[in-house]
Amino acid sequence: MVSRPRRQALAGALILLLASSGGVAARPFTDAAGRTVELPDRVGRVLAAGPPAAVLLYTLAPDLMVGWVSAPHPEALPFLEPRTRALPAYGRLTGRGGTANVEAVLAAKPDLIVDSGSLGPTYASLADRVQAQTGIPYILLDGSLAKTPEAYRQLGAALGRQSGADALADEARNLADTVERAVATIPEERRPRVYYARGPRGLETGFAGSINTELVDAAGGRNVAQDGGGRLGNVSPEQVLAWNPDVIVTLDPAFEAGLRADPLWRDVRAVQTGRVYVAPLLPFPWFDAPPGVNRLIGLRWLAARLHPDLFPQPMPEVVRTFYSRFYHVDLEAGQAAALLGPTLDVLPGPAR
Numbered sequence: 001m002v003s004r005p006r007r008q009a010l011a012g013a014l015i016l017l018l019a020s021s022g023g024v025a026a027r028p029f030t031d032a033a034g035r036t037v038e039l040p041d042r043v044g045r046v047l048a049a050g051p052p053a054a055v056l057l058y059t060l061a062p063d064l065m066v067g068w069v070s071a072p073h074p075e076a077l078p079f080l081e082p083r084t085r086a087l088p089a090y091g092r093l094t095g096r097g098g099t100a101n102v103e104a105v106l107a108a109k110p111d112l113i114v115d116s117g118s119l120g121p122t123y124a125s126l127a128d129r130v131q132a133q134t135g136i137p138y139i140l141l142d143g144s145l146a147k148t149p150e151a152y153r154q155l156g157a158a159l160g161r162q163s164g165a166d167a168l169a170d171e172a173r174n175l176a177d178t179v180e181r182a183v184a185t186i187p188e189e190r191r192p193r194v195y196y197a198r199g200p201r202g203l204e205t206g207f208a209g210s211i212n213t214e215l216v217d218a219a220g221g222r223n224v225a226q227d228g229g230g231r232l233g234n235v236s237p238e239q240v241l242a243w244n245p246d247v248i249v250t251l252d253p254a255f256e257a258g259l260r261a262d263p264l265w266r267d268v269r270a271v272q273t274g275r276v277y278v279a280p281l282l283p284f285p286w287f288d289a290p291p292g293v294n295r296l297i298g299l300r301w302l303a304a305r306l307h308p309d310l311f312p313q314p315m316p317e318v319v320r321t322f323y324s325r326f327y328h329v330d331l332e333a334g335q336a337a338a339l340l341g342p343t344l345d346v347l348p349g350p351a352r
Contacts, residue, residue: 279301
């Protein structure tokens, strides 16, 4: 009896054979991991392998999306282009808790699979395996914050959307450069010490070098979690107290709301001074989860929270411009202000 993996591999080989025998035009493409992949001459349907790739694809070519990795939260729908709001959810191929399988991928009938994130051998191996099983070309793009412009340009080349990709790449570069120039004037010792509090208890964090905390250094802060090998991990309340950060960033409004009454947290400097900031969440969290191009607006937001004197432009203006160019929606002034929360103009102080 032929095993299931063997059947899937044979099915993939058959698909490739049929495509080649039908005279489908193909072109070689070298992805960010150095893999050479044969792409169809025209790409009409694209599947994102994980959440960072889904956001990247949405910003450049929402019309090519076959669906979402996970269904957008109802509160996010007003901040998404209307034609993408009802797209199906098919699960994730990559990252923690992968849920999509080969059958789901084939059912979506994509011309191309795109992943964005780490370029390590584990992800390259997954891409090769899925491509062999399905016969669908699968490319990897660098998901690091610094490589965002390159990721856009590569995705544009793969999709035949070079002009639009170049425009977004330039926007991303300009935003990052604006922040970099401003915070470059701040001596290391004057940069606030920042703790990223993940999860409902705030005791998971991204250690220095983690893709999940790239914004801290880029925005002119210092990550207090230095010794962890660039990974996500859990820490104790005692460790947070010992770090005694100047600023806490979280994605969880409920966690922030309960800090002052929590004996485990109330003596931390950031809590005492009101410098606990909840990153805006819609339509995608600005700081992390996923660590994708959604962090571009988060970079500008966090830099202004850490160093308000260096960024005098009203944040709602920045938000409206970003959402128009990257998220394809034109916000009213009230919508932009609501994303940021009622404490926007109170510095220092918690912000949504």
